[in-house]
Amino acid sequence: MVVEIGQRSETVRRANLSAIVRELHARDPLSRSELVVRTGLTRSAIRGLVGELTAAGFVSEVRPAPLGTPGRPSPLVSLNPDSVVALVLEIAVDSLSAAVVGLNGRILELIRVDRPAGHVSVEDIVGDLVELATVVRARRPAGDREIGIGVAVVGVVRRIDGLVSMAPNLGWRDVPLGEQLARAFGSDVPIYVANEADLGALAEVRRGAARGADHVLFIWGEVGVGGGLIIDGRPFTGVAGYAGEVGHLPVNPAGAACRCGSVGCWETEIGAGALLRRAGHPTGGGRAEVDAVLAEAAAGAPVALGALEETGRWIGFGIAGLVNVFNPRLVVLGGLLGRMYPFIRGILETGLERHALPAPRRIVRIVPATLGVDAPLLGAGELAFEPLLADPARWLRRGDTLTDRATA
Amino acid sequence: MVVEIGQRSETVRRANLSAIVRELHARDPLSRSELVVRTGLTRSAIRGLVGELTAAGFVSEVRPAPLGTPGRPSPLVSLNPDSVVALVLEIAVDSLSAAVVGLNGRILELIRVDRPAGHVSVEDIVGDLVELATVVRARRPAGDREIGIGVAVVGVVRRIDGLVSMAPNLGWRDVPLGEQLARAFGSDVPIYVANEADLGALAEVRRGAARGADHVLFIWGEVGVGGGLIIDGRPFTGVAGYAGEVGHLPVNPAGAACRCGSVGCWETEIGAGALLRRAGHPTGGGRAEVDAVLAEAAAGAPVALGALEETGRWIGFGIAGLVNVFNPRLVVLGGLLGRMYPFIRGILETGLERHALPAPRRIVRIVPATLGVDAPLLGAGELAFEPLLADPARWLRRGDTLTDRATA
Numbered sequence: 001m002v003v004e005i006g007q008r009s010e011t012v013r014r015a016n017l018s019a020i021v022r023e024l025h026a027r028d029p030l031s032r033s034e035l036v037v038r039t040g041l042t043r044s045a046i047r048g049l050v051g052e053l054t055a056a057g058f059v060s061e062v063r064p065a066p067l068g069t070p071g072r073p074s075p076l077v078s079l080n081p082d083s084v085v086a087l088v089l090e091i092a093v094d095s096l097s098a099a100v101v102g103l104n105g106r107i108l109e110l111i112r113v114d115r116p117a118g119h120v121s122v123e124d125i126v127g128d129l130v131e132l133a134t135v136v137r138a139r140r141p142a143g144d145r146e147i148g149i150g151v152a153v154v155g156v157v158r159r160i161d162g163l164v165s166m167a168p169n170l171g172w173r174d175v176p177l178g179e180q181l182a183r184a185f186g187s188d189v190p191i192y193v194a195n196e197a198d199l200g201a202l203a204e205v206r207r208g209a210a211r212g213a214d215h216v217l218f219i220w221g222e223v224g225v226g227g228g229l230i231i232d233g234r235p236f237t238g239v240a241g242y243a244g245e246v247g248h249l250p251v252n253p254a255g256a257a258c259r260c261g262s263v264g265c266w267e268t269e270i271g272a273g274a275l276l277r278r279a280g281h282p283t284g285g286g287r288a289e290v291d292a293v294l295a296e297a298a299a300g301a302p303v304a305l306g307a308l309e310e311t312g313r314w315i316g317f318g319i320a321g322l323v324n325v326f327n328p329r330l331v332v333l334g335g336l337l338g339r340m341y342p343f344i345r346g347i348l349e350t351g352l353e354r355h356a357l358p359a360p361r362r363i364v365r366i367v368p369a370t371l372g373v374d375a376p377l378l379g380a381g382e383l384a385f386e387p388l389l390a391d392p393a394r395w396l397r398r399g400d401t402l403t404d405r406a407t408a
Numbered sequence: 409m410v411v412e413i414g415q416r417s418e419t420v421r422r423a424n425l426s427a428i429v430r431e432l433h434a435r436d437p438l439s440r441s442e443l444v445v446r447t448g449l450t451r452s453a454i455r456g457l458v459g460e461l462t463a464a465g466f467v468s469e470v471r472p473a474p475l476g477t478p479g480r481p482s483p484l485v486s487l488n489p490d491s492v493v494a495l496v497l498e499i500a501v502d503s504l505s506a507a508v509v510g511l512n513g514r515i516l517e518l519i520r521v522d523r524p525a526g527h528v529s530v531e532d533i534v535g536d537l538v539e540l541a542t543v544v545r546a547r548r549p550a551g552d553r554e555i556g557i558g559v560a561v562v563g564v565v566r567r568i569d570g571l572v573s574m575a576p577n578l579g580w581r582d583v584p585l586g587e588q589l590a591r592a593f594g595s596d597v598p599i600y601v602a603n604e605a606d607l608g609a610l611a612e613v614r615r616g617a618a619r620g621a622d623h624v625l626f627i628w629g630e631v632g633v634g635g636g637l638i639i640d641g642r643p644f645t646g647v648a649g650y651a652g653e654v655g656h657l658p659v660n661p662a663g664a665a666c667r668c669g670s671v672g673c674w675e676t677e678i679g680a681g682a683l684l685r686r687a688g689h690p691t692g693g694g695r696a697e698v699d700a701v702l703a704e705a706a707a708g709a710p711v712a713l714g715a716l717e718e719t720g721r722w723i724g725f726g727i728a729g730l731v732n733v734f735n736p737r738l739v740v741l742g743g744l745l746g747r748m749y750p751f752i753r754g755i756l757e758t759g760l761e762r763h764a765l766p767a768p769r770r771i772v773r774i775v776p777a778t779l780g781v782d783a784p785l786l787g788a789g790e791l792a793f794e795p796l797l798a799d800p801a802r803w804l805r806r807g808d809t810l811t812d813r814a815t816a
Contacts, residue, residue, distance in 0.1 A: 173766075243768075250729045253660060262764075324656040
């Protein structure tokens with residue numbers, strides 16, 4: 001019996017450590033009082049566990065200067081971002097990125113380079129990523145403890161092994177990206193590959209526009225359009241991780257051919273190419289041309305405004321259907337869709353009014369993402385840190401800690 | 409400590425009773441050996457718990473005659489369907505039904521009457537349902553123990569109180585159906601109201617075409633089209649129970665006006681009205697006209713076959729999008745869609761080939777529902793029995809059982 005009780009209390013301790021590190025990871029810094037409220041743990045439990053985390057070098061405490069209110073201010077607990085880090089990589093349609101994310105979930109170093117949109121071999125991409133990673137790691141102090149590598153890619157990904165089943169914008173079919181990365185990085189830390197829209201959604205829910213929301217549909221649009229669905233606070237991936245391809249909802253049987261082989265997919269009406277076409281810009285022009293259209297619209301140019309309006313109508317048409325199907329609390333628009341939002345806000349509301357059922361429409365709000373272009377990288381960091389957030393005690397043991405090694 | 413351990417073992421016992429009753433409810437009858445395999449409980453635990461259920465009158469055991477194989481055949485355990493029953497009701501576009509469902513999840517008595525499609529007051533509907541319920545209850549032995557009332561309705565339902573936010577086919581907006589039923593039935597048992605497609609999905613997963621599948625999209629089509637999504641074996645309802653309205657995915661901006669107020673919803677291309685129109689039958693003709701079209705097609709009439717083909721193309725177009733978004737393992741077609749399935753099987757496969765992404769397409773299968781027109785009623789029974797399935801011990805206590813009343 002004693003053993004059983006002992007095991008149970010060790011389990012409880014690990015869960016409590018996890019609760020504290022999760023809260024800090026999402027909202028760092030927090031006062032001890034805020035930790036009490038958010039975790040439901042007693043003040044003395046918080047004190048003891050924060051002490052363990054401090055001894056392991058994961059957190060620091062500072063006592064803020066008194067604010068003129070009575071009583072001692074509660075010490076502020078914050079994660080040491082450098083104590084454990086994640087390497088994160090992104091393969092976008094027209095750029096590659098490498099970054100180091102700290103334990104507090106924020107980017108410590110970032111390098112992003114443009115690449116010409118178009119087909120490319122996985123060997124070239126992986127080679128470039130290794131180079132970028134070398135550069136970004138070199139900017140960091142020696143001896144970074146890397147917990148894992150998170151990778152965001154603009155494609156349909158099988159989560160279990162990082163196989164990219166399809167990435168039309170890269171010209172990939174069944175490309176074993178996870179395997180190739182593991183070989184190239186020769187690393188003993190785990191590599192997690194996922195779709196960039198799914199990761200953007202995860203980041204927005206953990207630390208962006210959808211923080212704390214339970215049912216969220218995240219729609220990420222640049223050249224391609226993807227989506228991530230959060231149900232009860234957790235990412236919904238479907239049977240094999242392919243769910244969320246909202247860009248390939250058929251919305252227009254009389255529409256244009258889509259890179260995916262179908263016709264009239266939503267992406268053909270709301271992606272960057274559609275906006276550029278309607279604005280009279282070269283459709284393969286990339287980020288610079290899109291920036292130009294938005295600048296023209298901001299200056300009041302009728303053609304650009306008309307292009308945004310027409311694109312906004314299509315965005316609203318599709319969102320209405322997704323609201324009918326998912327009944328979400330929040331729709332978050334990321335990437336180019338988020339940048340278009342200020343121009344099309346009214347059109348989206350009209351579109352919902354016309355095309356969504358009243359009941360789910362009354363509940364839902366549409367908001368732009370707040371993490372901008374970094375959302376997929378931040379989401380990749382979330383993937384890499386997940387094992388540590390779930391059970392920080394496993395990592396405490398590696399450091400110089402108060403943890404009883406015998407219970408390991 | 410002893411108390412705590414005692415409580416724990418009572419919790420375990422209740423969970424084990426639940427596992428046994430759930431298995432029997434879904435697959436009755438089962439041998440004791442099958443129960444061992446399905447629940448993971450020991451043979452002696454099964455013997456004890458089945459004994460309790462037998463004493464309470466919930467189950468019976470019979471020892472089947474030897475089959476010529478060595479060893480004693482394992483006793484067959486089966487639920488006594490009459491031990492507890494549910495009253496279930498359905499408000500469809502052109503019919504009303506009342507039925508009594510037994511503890512084994514099967515229909516014991518059923519009455520279904522046609523009603524003219526069109527707008528109707530909730531008072532009239534509730535009045536008719538009370539009458540039907542009286543008739544169907546009168547066919548049962550006196551003293552039925554009714555555990556609850558489950559109601560399937562062709563509308564968008566707020567689960568928490570049975571408010572029908574919208575039912576265009578009935579002409580309803582924000583109709584407090586749950587409240588009105590509670591008043592009319594004056595009953596002390598709980599009333600559960602849900603959308604008929606959601607309930608059809610639940611029934612198909614528990615005891616039909618999707619039995620045991622984890623990620624299932626159920627699409628139910630008659631005059632209107634709805635859907636139910638099962639994720640990890642559980643119904644997905646969205647924030648407020650409105651999810652799954654796949655009939656109102658916009659698929660054709662150049663399409664017809666929809667009853668919901670939008671334009672080009674999927675329902676306008678694949679509902680009974682669209683099939684009848686294409687086949688040259690009166691679109692308001694109801695079930696008889698639909699039967700006629702299917703009979704003509706079965707006899708090889710080109711117009712009817714053409715109408716099915718065109719409708720099948722639209723069905724495939726929409727399913728492809730839903731497969732891209734949900735990455736389900738199984739798509740189950742119910743109602744008229746299931747009846748059309750034999751005629752459009754090839755067209756659906758072609759549609760998926762053209763419009764769905766290869767990765768989710770390789771995983772998914774499309775199958776017709778197996779429970780037919782009774783699926784929503786059976787699903788309503790599932791709702792009503794859920795509290796009993798989750799914790800049968802609470803109902804055992806009401807009977808003459810071995811349960812320790814002190815732990816109640």
